[in-house]
Structure formats: structure tokens, C-alpha cells
Amino acid sequence: MFKLSGIACAAALVCGALNLTNSRSPRATEMTTSYEVGKSRITVHVDSGPLAISNEDLMQWVHWASESVTTYYGRFPVPNLDLRIIPSGGAGVRGGKTFGENDGGLIRIHVGSETKMAGLQPDWMLTHEMVHLAFPSMADNHHWIEEGIATYVEPIARVRAGHLDAHEMWFELAHDLHQGLPEPGDKGLDNTHTWARTYWGGAIFCFLADLEIHSKTNNQKGLDDALRGIVNAGGDIRRDWQLTKALRVGDEATGVSVLVPLYDKMKDQPYEVDLPAMWRDLGVERTGNTVRFIDSAPLAKTRDAITYGAAASTFSGHN
Numbered sequence: 001m002f003k004l005s006g007i008a009c010a011a012a013l014v015c016g017a018l019n020l021t022n023s024r025s026p027r028a029t030e031m032t033t034s035y036e037v038g039k040s041r042i043t044v045h046v047d048s049g050p051l052a053i054s055n056e057d058l059m060q061w062v063h064w065a066s067e068s069v070t071t072y073y074g075r076f077p078v079p080n081l082d083l084r085i086i087p088s089g090g091a092g093v094r095g096g097k098t099f100g101e102n103d104g105g106l107i108r109i110h111v112g113s114e115t116k117m118a119g120l121q122p123d124w125m126l127t128h129e130m131v132h133l134a135f136p137s138m139a140d141n142h143h144w145i146e147e148g149i150a151t152y153v154e155p156i157a158r159v160r161a162g163h164l165d166a167h168e169m170w171f172e173l174a175h176d177l178h179q180g181l182p183e184p185g186d187k188g189l190d191n192t193h194t195w196a197r198t199y200w201g202g203a204i205f206c207f208l209a210d211l212e213i214h215s216k217t218n219n220q221k222g223l224d225d226a227l228r229g230i231v232n233a234g235g236d237i238r239r240d241w242q243l244t245k246a247l248r249v250g251d252e253a254t255g256v257s258v259l260v261p262l263y264d265k266m267k268d269q270p271y272e273v274d275l276p277a278m279w280r281d282l283g284v285e286r287t288g289n290t291v292r293f294i295d296s297a298p299l300a301k302t303r304d305a306i307t308y309g310a311a312a313s314t315f316s317g318h319n
């Protein structure tokens with residue numbers, strides 16, 4: 001049984017009607033297969049339809065995403081996932097939607113008929129959808145926390161699993177995060193339901209929380225510890241929780257009070273953030289289409305801990 005509400009993610013959705021008369025794509029063979037990730041089972045169903053890539057390539061893409069989410073959360077977040085891949089028009093991954101089910105989750109994701117393997121390798125959307133599995137369902141006015149977590153965590157998860165370069169992750173963050181800043185008339189994250197405040201405003205909340213948790217724990221804990229704490233306390237997409245409950249559980253997991261007080265500051269008023277100063281402090285310098293890391297910057301160790309996790313950055317000798 002599906003819950004009535006699902007999380008539709010259309011951050012990069014481009015409308016495209018399938019032009020059957022010009023399509024020379026072979027038809028994908030309808031297929032159902034499954035694999036285990038730890039104690040979880042992922043069942044993949046590929047619908048019949050025109051697709052330029054093989055089912056094997058699609059499965060490689062699915063494995064990358066499940067590996068990224070598992071690396072970040074320490075385990076796959078729900079016991080069962082039904083993943084339905086739906087061929088559609090155009091090229092690239094065309095939009096996904098995630099639902100809670102009784103025994104896990106359901107993701108429906110559209111893949112364009114003209115998509116090549118080179119178009120799946122940089123895809124963020126399937127990982128984004130899988131991150132949604134790892135947080136409880138929220139009331140509509142808190143949709144920003146669901147999208148903010150998925151937006152912020154997805155590239156970090158891919159870096160940690162070796163599927164995205166860290167420079168690219170920081171470039172995208174430094175390039176895009178400002179979109180979530182409050183505009184004149186903003187009434188806070190709970191009351192300003194624009195696309196930018198929902199996705200990138202929510203991501204700013206996550207970024208500020210990650211920085212503050214690292215600051216208060218001398219880089220021993222991060223937002224990842226808080227989010228693992230929430231999912232390990234049963235807070236996955238199958239559950240309807242109050243936002244304040246999730247944030248409290250997250251703060252308990254890190255041992256520092258960050259998420260609840262930050263929410264109080266950002267929920268019903270604009271909260272100004274000096275992002276350029278943060279990039280300087282973290283030693284993230286944009287240059288052309290990438291970034292240069294400045295290791296003498298005051299928060300360079302925090303940058304490494306955010307990127308690779310506190311334990312990994314300690315053991316790899318970055319500090």
C-alpha cells in the first residue's frame with residue numbers, strides 16, 4: 001500500500017514528449033530483478049519501452065546509487081525498495097518520485113529513450129530519491145527539510161562512494177547554494193514555499209547544521225551522524241514524524257544541540273548567511289568550472305570532514 005503523499009522531485013525536470021515517428025531506439029526488454037544490500041533487498045522493474053541503453057547499464061546505475069546512499073548512512077535506509085524504471089522521451093533521467101510503503105519504499109523514475117551510459121554516470125537524481133528513503137515523512141510546510149537533505153546529502157554520498165569528484169561536489173555547492181538565500185519578504189523556511197527556498201534553502205539549513213556540528217565537536221561528528229541517528233531510531237520514509245521530533249533525535253545522536261536551535265532561527269524569519277565568507281573559511285576557491293582547495297584556510301579540516309566523514313578524514317591523515 002502506498003501512502004497518499006509522495007515526494008516528487010523535479011529539480012531538473014524538462015518536459016519532453018516522446019516522438020515515436022523519429023525514434024530508432026530499440027525497445028528495452030521488460031525485466032524484474034533484485035539484489036541485496038546488507039539486510040535490505042532492492043527490486044528493480046524496468047518497464048517495456050524505447051531505450052537506447054541496456055538493462056545491464058541501467059542496473060550499473062542503480063548499483064552506484066544504492067552504494068552511495070549505503071556509504072553515507074552506514075546501511076541501506078529501508079528493508080525493501082521497489083524501484084520502477086519507466087522509459088520516457090528525450091535524453092537523461094527525467095524526474096523521480098519516492099513513496100513510503102508498509103515494508104519499505106517505492107521509487108518511480110523516468111529515463112529518456114535517448115539516454116546513453118555517459119548520461120547515467122553523472123546522474124544525481126536516483127541517489128537523491130534514495131536519500132528520501134532515509135528521513136520520515138513530514139507535513140507539507142516542512143517539505144523543505146526533505147528536499148534540503150536530499151539536495152545536500154546526494155553529492156556528498158556520491159563522493160564518499162567514489163562516484164563523484166570532491167572538487168565537483170564543492171564547485172556545485174559553491175555555485176548553487178546562494179539560490180536558497182532569503183529574498184525580500186521571506187517569512188522563513190516553514191512559510192516560503194518557493195522552489196529555491198525548498199531545495200536550496202533546505203540545503204542551506206543542512207550546510208549550516210553540518211558546519212556547526214563539526215565546530216561544536218572538534219570535527220568528530222557531522223550532519224551524517226545526526227541523520228544516521230534519525231534513520232536508526234526508525235525515522236525513515238514509512239513513518240510520519242513531527243519535524244521537531246526528528247531534529248531532537250538528530251541532536252541526541254551527535255550530543256550537541258544544533259538542529260533544534262537552528263530550526264528555531266530559520267523556520268519563520270529570513271536568516272541571512274554570508275556564504276562567500278564561508279567558502280573562504282573552508283578554503284574553497286572557485287576557479288573556472290572547478291574549485292581549488294586551500295589547506296591553510298581556518299576550516300580546511302572541517303571541509304575534509306564534511307566531504308569524507310569525521311572518521312575517514314582522521315584516519316587518512318588530513319588532520
Ligand SMILES: [Zn+2]
Nearest residue numbers: 008009147150
Ligand atoms: Zn526530492
